[in-house]
Amino acid sequence: MTDAFVQPTEPSAAEAIAAIAEELSFFEDWMDRYRQIIDWGRSLPPYPEAWRDKAHKVEGCQSQVWLAAEERDGRLFLAGASDAAIVSGLIALLLRVYSGRTAAEILDTDPGFLKDLDLIGNLSGTRANGVVSMVGRIREIAGRAAAA
Secondary structure, eight states: OOTTSOOOSSSSHHHHHHHHHHHHHTOSSHHHHHHHHHHHHHTSOOOOGGGOSTTTBOTTOSSOEEEEEEEETTEEEEEEEESSHHHHHHHHHHHHHHTTBOHHHHHHSOTTHHHHTTTGGGSOHHHHHHHHHHHHHHHHHHHHHHHO
16 A cells, blocks of 8 residues: 555544544634644645546646545545645545445445535535545545445
């Protein structure tokens, strides 16, 4: 497995969502939350240049976004990158929730947590659509893995 794939930091997607909510709750101002999300993006593992291709590109995003997946021991490990700092942070947030989980857990994790965290409501329309596209790609990958 390449170092580009994100390893889970919490035992489950639900626990990752709870940890993210707690971390964001320390910031009263959305600009501070954005800075935190951008910092998360800076911590993403390096994404291989060879994967910045059409096969890994996520359509529907304002910025350039690439996602890759690898199945190992019944779990899907995800890697991602973007050319925009805030989008890299959003990728880091999504991978923290979804990477290293089983396909079933990914599919069972309702992306409504993005609204619950008030992320969708505080992003521009095009950024919000991009996040929805990224989640859609992750769920599509999980759906293919579950069907295999």
